[in-house]
Amino acid sequence: MITIKITDHSICMNGHAGRKSPDGIDRVCAAVSALTCNLINSLKDLTGDRIRAETASGMTVIEWEDLSDGGKLLVDSWFLGLTDINREYNCIEFQK
Numbered sequence: 689m690i691t692i693k694i695t696d697h698s699i700c701m702n703g704h705a706g707r708k709s710p711d712g713i714d715r716v717c718a719a720v721s722a723l724t725c726n727l728i729n730s731l732k733d734l735t736g737d738r739i740r741a742e743t744a745s746g747m748t749v750i751e752w753e754d755l756s757d758g759g760k761l762l763v764d765s766w767f768l769g770l771t772d773i774n775r776e777y778n779c780i781e782f783q784k
Contacts, residue, residue, distance in 0.1 A: 693783040701748040705779040727766040
């Protein structure tokens, strides 16, 4: 299970989807990772927003002081992608 906590100034993710296919690849976890890496890169490259991102196996933290409207749109888009994945695979727990 992947746990995600989103606040006004950060995103904290922990865990793995736990949906390995017979070949040993967890494509659901890979999809979540790809969306999250794309969010980090897009925030850095497409906005003037200053973020701090830390990633490791099964853990990602993204922090910011202020997000531009473009940055907020990118986070919203990332969130929509994750909710679609969760709707299909039920592998994400969103925390408050």
